[in-house]
Amino acid sequence: MKGALFDGDLRPLAVLHEPTPAAAGPQAVVDTAAQALLRLTGQAADHGLRVHGAGVVVPGIVREDAQLAVRSVNLGWRDLPLAEVLSERTGLPVVLGHDVRAGGLAESVLGAARGVRNVLFVAIGTGIAGALVCDGEPTQGQGYAGELGHLVVDPGGARCACGGRGCLETVASASAVAAAFTARTGRSVEGAAGVAALVARGDADAVSVWQRAVDALATALATTVTLFGCERVVLGGGLAEAGELLLGPVRQRLDEKLTFQRRPSVVAAELGDRAGCLGAGLLARRAAARAPGTFATAEGVRR
């Protein structure tokens, strides 16, 4: 769990990191989040500052329109009105968002897609998730949008945790890349970064695994661009730390797959693991601007 206290220009005045007590159940997670908000509020007071409100972003299915944490397999909650709960616990106006959509918003306002109105942000780590910023706003689909990791790139391929087969995640997540290398060679490797290092040295097995991931990513990006007309694709998460080793071949394969569609630029994320916190800060700043002290969301008013 990460938190930050921002000033009005989203400069961090304080940050915190806490282990998320996921194994202790959803109530423990909510307690820890409430304590983190109170600790940051206390730090604001130490600076002689008042907190105008809090943005909280979480994984899973999040409905921004209803301010509901609908479901998180890892954190165990269902249909939790998390903004309301945390507001009651802290006395702060709280706005709830989704971690990856908030990260995409941060990259599109402050990061690698500043000033770009149609952006696909892809976080490639253990899984793969996307955030689609359309005409300047992250598409929510009432919580269901952006599941790029579950586009089928290999029909009939490997079984995915979602129950499907051949999802992008099974081929191109950081975990899948490392696992594919080990399955192919019997050699253990330090995650996707280890595979990337071998690719840079020309290891034929690593290159083959990498190319398959690149091709699958390019297929999913071409699909998304065809539907959304994205101007820019921002790749983030662990796999994207490989930099041009990933971006170069993804650009080339994507270019080969597109015909009349808009050709987006493909760039690395700039905000790294600060994207989520900055996105939460942006949500809070926007909510405070709309309704100081009360946080009116698009569909309703929350304290």
Add this chain to the structure above:
Amino acid sequence: MKGALFDGDLRPLAVLHEPTPAAAGPQAVVDTAAQALLRLTGQAADHGLRVHGAGVVVPGIVREDAQLAVRSVNLGWRDLPLAEVLSERTGLPVVLGHDVRAGGLAESVLGAARGVRNVLFVAIGTGIAGALVCDGEPTQGQGYAGELGHLVVDPGGARCACGGRGCLETVASASAVAAAFTARTGRSVEGAAGVAALVARGDADAVSVWQRAVDALATALATTVTLFGCERVVLGGGLAEAGELLLGPVRQRLDEKLTFQRRPSVVAAELGDRAGCLGAGLLARRAAARAPGTFATAEGVRR
């Protein structure tokens, strides 16, 4: 070319149909559109009514944000500021939109997806185009969004007019279905409706061609639902006139392809060939409400 004079509740007071003089070049098309607007304005005067403004929707690449008709292969224009041109010719405030996005807007406000916030509208005719209504607004992608017909459903498959291979259009458009039946059997057929009639009678070749189109459509819908979290899919255009013969198997195949994703309802369009006109009317009504007499668009003001 179709036109209608609407009252404030979008009831048609007059309609017109004109051949589009596409072969005579873009200037002739613009002239005919301007004359159509003036004719409808005259009919309003005959009713003792004043026209508050006009919505004009056209095919191809249309940038609503810049009010530009960027490109239409059939109509021949490039980067034409069509709203401004028609406004100068008619003295009316004019707002420009895209034909399929306007149709999707109409279905989502007045038709088969009334009250639904996340809608995919698919027009299946000679080609296939989509309109994605996200959180209540058609996604524009600065003119490039919604190219459902060019999702690749059969990698390495038949050559598409776009230059790609295996696009949805090459398998599941009304034209493609009829052509596939003739290629398979050597028998001529009255378009996709003729194939549908044979399917209803159990003709094995027709059933095979139909199933391939259904499967391709379901693949493209599953992809779109995964990215957008659509609540409802509205199928329109010539192929959708087959009704449950199309909708039933599409629902079943889509259901088989989805795992954790939202499961949208799949329904037939309600507005038929009135969707475009009604969508244009909605655009005009919204523009007039925002800026009576001047039509301020999101990004600028047009006379």
